[in-house]
Amino acid sequence: MNTALNLSTAPHARDRWTTSFIMKVVLLSLLPTTVIGVIVNGWHALWIVLLSMVTAVASEWVFNRICHKPDTIQDCSAAVTGLLLALSLSPSVPLYIPVLGSLFAVVIAKGCFGGLGKNFINPALAGRCFLLLSFGKVMSTFAVDGVSSATPMAEMAAGNAVDITKMFLGTGGGVIGSSILAMMVGGLALWAFDFIHGQICFSVLGGFTVFLAIFGGHGLDPHYLLAHLCGGGVVMGAFFMATDYVTSPVTRLGQTVYGLTIGILGALFRLHGSTADSFSYSIIVGNLLTPMIDTYIVQKPYSLRRFGRKTLVKRSLQDRIPRPVIALAIITAVAGVALSGVYSMTEDTINEQKAEAARASFRVVCPEAETFKAVGAYDAAIEGQAGGSWGTNFGRSKINEAYMGVDAAGNTVGYVISATSSDGFDGTVTLALGLNAEGVMNGISFTELHETAGMGMRADEDAFKGQFAGKASFPLKLTKNGEASAENEIDAISGASVTSNAVINAVNAGLDFYESVMKGGN
Amino acid sequence: MKNTFRGGVHPAGHKELTRELPLQLFNPKGEMVFPLQQHIGKPAKPVVKKNDPVLVGQKIAEADGFVSAHIFSSCSGTVKAIEKRRVLGGQLADCIVIDNDGQFTPAEGFGTREEENTLSDNDIIQRVQDAGIVGLGGAGFPTHVKLRPKKPDSIKYIIANGAECEPYLTCNDQLMRTNAHDIIEGLELMLRLFPNADGVIAIEDNKPEAIEAMQLAATGHTRIVVFPMQTKYPQGGERSLISAIAGVDFSISQLPADVGCLVDNVGTIYAIQRAVLYKEPLFAQCFTLTGEAVANPGNYIVRDGTSFAELLEAAGGLKEGVTLRKALVGGPMMGVAVGSLDVPIQKQNNGLTLLAEDPVEAAERVMTACLHCGRCTTVCPVGLMPQLMADAAEMGNYERYEQKLSGLECVQCGSCTYICPAKRPLMQTFKRAKAEIQAQKKREGGGQK
Numbered sequence: 008m009n010t011a012l013n014l015s016t017a018p019h020a021r022d023r024w025t026t027s028f029i030m031k032v033v034l035l036s037l038l039p040t041t042v043i044g045v046i047v048n049g050w051h052a053l054w055i056v057l058l059s060m061v062t063a064v065a066s067e068w069v070f071n072r073i074c075h076k077p078d079t080i081q082d083c084s085a086a087v088t089g090l091l092l093a094l095s096l097s098p099s100v101p102l103y104i105p106v107l108g109s110l111f112a113v114v115i116a117k118g119c120f121g122g123l124g125k126n127f128i129n130p131a132l133a134g135r136c137f138l139l140l141s142f143g144k145v146m147s148t149f150a151v152d153g154v155s156s157a158t159p160m161a162e163m164a165a166g167n168a169v170d171i172t173k174m175f176l177g178t179g180g181g182v183i184g185s186s187i188l189a190m191m192v193g194g195l196a197l198w199a200f201d202f203i204h205g206q207i208c209f210s211v212l213g214g215f216t217v218f219l220a221i222f223g224g225h226g227l228d229p230h231y232l233l234a235h236l237c238g239g240g241v242v243m244g245a246f247f248m249a250t251d252y253v254t255s256p257v258t259r260l261g262q263t264v265y266g267l268t269i270g271i272l273g274a275l276f277r278l279h280g281s282t283a284d285s286f287s288y289s290i291i292v293g294n295l296l297t298p299m300i301d302t303y304i305v306q307k308p309y310s311l312r313r314f315g316r317k318t319l320v321k322r323s324l325q326d327r328i329p330r331p332v333i334a335l336a337i338i339t340a341v342a343g344v345a346l347s348g349v350y351s352m353t354e355d356t357i358n359e360q361k362a363e364a365a366r367a368s369f370r371v372v373c374p375e376a377e378t379f380k381a382v383g384a385y386d387a388a389i390e391g392q393a394g395g396s397w398g399t400n401f402g403r404s405k406i407n408e409a410y411m412g413v414d415a416a417g418n419t420v421g422y423v424i425s426a427t428s429s430d431g432f433d434g435t436v437t438l439a440l441g442l443n444a445e446g447v448m449n450g451i452s453f454t455e456l457h458e459t460a461g462m463g464m465r466a467d468e469d470a471f472k473g474q475f476a477g478k479a480s481f482p483l484k485l486t487k488n489g490e491a492s493a494e495n496e497i498d499a500i501s502g503a504s505v506t507s508n509a510v511i512n513a514v515n516a517g518l519d520f521y522e523s524v525m526k527g528g529n
Numbered sequence: 530m531k532n533t534f535r536g537g538v539h540p541a542g543h544k545e546l547t548r549e550l551p552l553q554l555f556n557p558k559g560e561m562v563f564p565l566q567q568h569i570g571k572p573a574k575p576v577v578k579k580n581d582p583v584l585v586g587q588k589i590a591e592a593d594g595f596v597s598a599h600i601f602s603s604c605s606g607t608v609k610a611i612e613k614r615r616v617l618g619g620q621l622a623d624c625i626v627i628d629n630d631g632q633f634t635p636a637e638g639f640g641t642r643e644e645e646n647t648l649s650d651n652d653i654i655q656r657v658q659d660a661g662i663v664g665l666g667g668a669g670f671p672t673h674v675k676l677r678p679k680k681p682d683s684i685k686y687i688i689a690n691g692a693e694c695e696p697y698l699t700c701n702d703q704l705m706r707t708n709a710h711d712i713i714e715g716l717e718l719m720l721r722l723f724p725n726a727d728g729v730i731a732i733e734d735n736k737p738e739a740i741e742a743m744q745l746a747a748t749g750h751t752r753i754v755v756f757p758m759q760t761k762y763p764q765g766g767e768r769s770l771i772s773a774i775a776g777v778d779f780s781i782s783q784l785p786a787d788v789g790c791l792v793d794n795v796g797t798i799y800a801i802q803r804a805v806l807y808k809e810p811l812f813a814q815c816f817t818l819t820g821e822a823v824a825n826p827g828n829y830i831v832r833d834g835t836s837f838a839e840l841l842e843a844a845g846g847l848k849e850g851v852t853l854r855k856a857l858v859g860g861p862m863m864g865v866a867v868g869s870l871d872v873p874i875q876k877q878n879n880g881l882t883l884l885a886e887d888p889v890e891a892a893e894r895v896m897t898a899c900l901h902c903g904r905c906t907t908v909c910p911v912g913l914m915p916q917l918m919a920d921a922a923e924m925g926n927y928e929r930y931e932q933k934l935s936g937l938e939c940v941q942c943g944s945c946t947y948i949c950p951a952k953r954p955l956m957q958t959f960k961r962a963k964a965e966i967q968a969q970k971k972r973e974g975g976g977q978k
């Protein structure tokens with residue numbers, strides 16, 4: 008009977024929790040978010056989720072096969088990566104996007120670094136950022152059932168009001184996993200049952216909120232803070248991405264430092280960054296800092312801590328908190344303060360310059376006018392733009408200013424309108440358009456255009472913008488390949504349809520404004 | 530007073546197998562084997578020869594030096610041999626083998642109660658030493674050494690360890706239920722040696738009957754309190770108890786006496802009472818035979834030198850249809866896995882747990898890479914960071930292991946290994962690292978001389 012006795016070092020008991028159990032619980036905690044995402048966004052979203060998960064698991068299996076490594080798909084971490092990636096995608100992306108993203112996440116970000124536990128950045132985030140950099144246009148197109156819509160994040164970036172309740176429930180547009188309510192339920196449950204570290208998620212949220220409250224320019228305005236917290240994957244990042252065990256520090260202090268860094272950087276990027284996906288990048292920065300944090304912030308055993316306290320020699324701050332951490336904290340704080348300071352100091356100058364640029368543009372598009380006269384009715388109409396955009400047919404376009412052009416004798420010689428579209432490839436496109444007294448367009452002039460050089464920037468060339476002079480029918484339409492023939496057709500810039508669309512939308516909004524407000528009035 | 534330490538784990542107790550079964554004396558029939566080393570310190574020297582007749586309680590080996598302990602026969606019969614025999618660790622060791630005549634005739638000179646008031650402090654310690662008492666909690670440290678700290682006046686707490694945090698084991702629970710008065714008496718004797726100390730009886734709250742019995746017995750004893758504690762492993766570790774009771778965490782380089790504490794297992798204290806008041810030497814102690822593979826689990830008073838196999842057989846052997854996968858002397862958390870049951874029970878053994886399924890084997894099948902989840906750090910009762918220690922040890926970075934991570938402070942309780950979801954073999958890594966560092970130091974020290 009004694010032949011088959013196992014020998015091993017104590018302890019001879021093991022807890023029930025295994026790696027795959029933890030991963031399965033994480034999958035379960037994401038279930039409500041996934042279900043709501045699919046209900047709100049339709050079957051295409053379900054396909055994205057399934058394809059992403061299947062690709063993740065399959066590519067891990069194949070990768071392990073090729074590399075002669077033991078099979079690891081049972082630990083379910085690949086499935087978690089696939090699901091997280093899918094939830095951070097727009098519901099309208101074509102199906103090759105989740106496939107490529109999962110492949111990159113599992114093979115490049117995880118497998119190539121030695122598999123689960125060895126990766127230095129969160130695989131799902133790596134996949135998402137890979138997609139953002141490689142397929143920026145597709146990734147930032149949000150359309151439900153073919154109708155393109157503005158995401159709450161884009162609305163906020165454009166300074167528009169957003170519906171927090173919708174964002175909270177997940178019906179306000181955005182990525183598949185945009186239901187904050189479901190995310191919070193899952194995330195808080197994970198925290199309550201000790202699957203994720205509270206130090207991380209709460210310091211991320213805390214750092215983010217406090218930074219926005221101080222530097223956001225809206226103080227403690229709950230609407231402003233909640234809108235930012237509910238948008239742009241902050242909650243998903245705080246509860247599901249930043250808390251990834253592998254890529255976060257292990258001490259409580261380290262986790263707090265890490266969480267605050269992510270929160271503050273996220274807020275900083277949000278205020279001054281150029282993209283709505285800033286939160287992903289701030290978590291990646293946190294991931295990259297983790298090895299350093301774990302090298303320097305380690306906890307001492309209780310016994311040594313106690314004696315440390317008893318010694319009479321007062322230890323300096325530097326001994327207790329490692330220097331790189333202090334440096335990091337200071338750099339972060341200084342950068343934040345400096346950026347905000349510079350921004351607020353130069354805000355007036357910038358606005359003045361913008362106004363000057365606008366006036367100059369007005370002269371270009373309405374050369375006959377001596378002065379531009381403000382008209383009460385115009386201003387009232389501009390004030391009254393619902394939801395910060397003019398009408399609903401022009402994408403996210405709004406009217407900034409509108410004036411009547413008057414010559415030296417006081418006769419009306421034309422009209423000028425400044426319009427902005429937020430649908431540009433890289434942010435906003437602002438232009439001035441001018442019409443003569445009869446309502447025929449004199450032309451357009453850009454006051455704000457920072458599209459891709461050689462592509463979107465070609466909007467500023469006469470070949471494109473020269474087409475607008477003389478147009479009188481509304482609305483204008485885009486055609487491709489130089490086929491513009493009808494009175495209301497404009498040739499798109501080849502290879503820059505997003506920019507072309509933004510311009511047309513802004514112009515059409517301006518024309519619509521002219522038709523409905525300025526025309527026939529005095 | 531807090532009623533627990535920081536960290537810790539909650540392994541499944543499995544105490545229901547034996548918790549209601551009272552202690553019964555087991556008289557073996559076969560030959561008895563007494564290893565000369567059943568304690569920390571130098572092995573004892575035999576004082577009997579082959580073919581000598583021996584009686585129960587007769588000294589058969591004498592302590593060699595201060596940190597060592599006498600060994601007494603637990604049966605009557607004749608000395609068969611003094612030879613190498615297989616012992617617990619699997620190795621061969623010098624043992625006295627006695628042919629048991631089955632009569633258990635006691636030797637003269639013990640068994641009658643004496644009036645304790647006539648005893649001086651020195652008498653008490655001398656009798657403990659004469660009785661060959663060692664720590665019965667598992668370590669086997671000679672108790673008389675513990676009773677002579679450098680500064681007896683600085684001892685604040687004498688802790689009677691009845692926590693029994695090890696899963697499966699219940700013999701101390703039963704001992705406290707049935708011999709509460711004796712334990713209190715033993716503790717009072719110890720308190721006489723330490724004028725500034727209070728006696729604290731620490732019991733986990735999963736043993737309400739024992740708590741009640743001890744509280745009843747402690748009524749009127751002003752220097753003794755019964756202290757119910759949270760049920761949590763390693764609550765019965767001496768550092769955990771001191772952290773919870775005295776509020777002090779101390780380094781591995783210090784002894785409990787350095788922080789004004791003295792910890793003894795309730796079994797040891799019972800043995801002290803028998804030794805001081807009855808002059809009874811230590812040759813038997815309470816013992817739990819348990820585990821899912823055992824047909825009839827039970828609590829016993831076993832005689833030292835009894836073979837584990839004989840006890841198991843007499844108790845009804847293994848459950849029918851069950852294959853024994855793992856035999857643990859002690860419980861699953863601190864116990865030692867043995868390859869054979871044909872070895873003798875020693876003084877510090879307090880249980881045999883026989884498992885039909887090996888949790889370690891099952892865990893090894895689902896082992897993954899470390900997730901850095903931090904559970905090990907949360908449960909470490911010492912406040913270490915096991916995952917970073919394991920990283921450092923695996924990379925051979927012993928300097929970081931020892932200096933930055935204080936890895937040598939590890940008390941090897943195994944909580945980190947128990948909790949690890951990735952099922953990493955942390956304890957093995959730490960044991961290896963410790964051995965490696967000590968070997969390195971020895972080499973360096975040798976080089977300097």
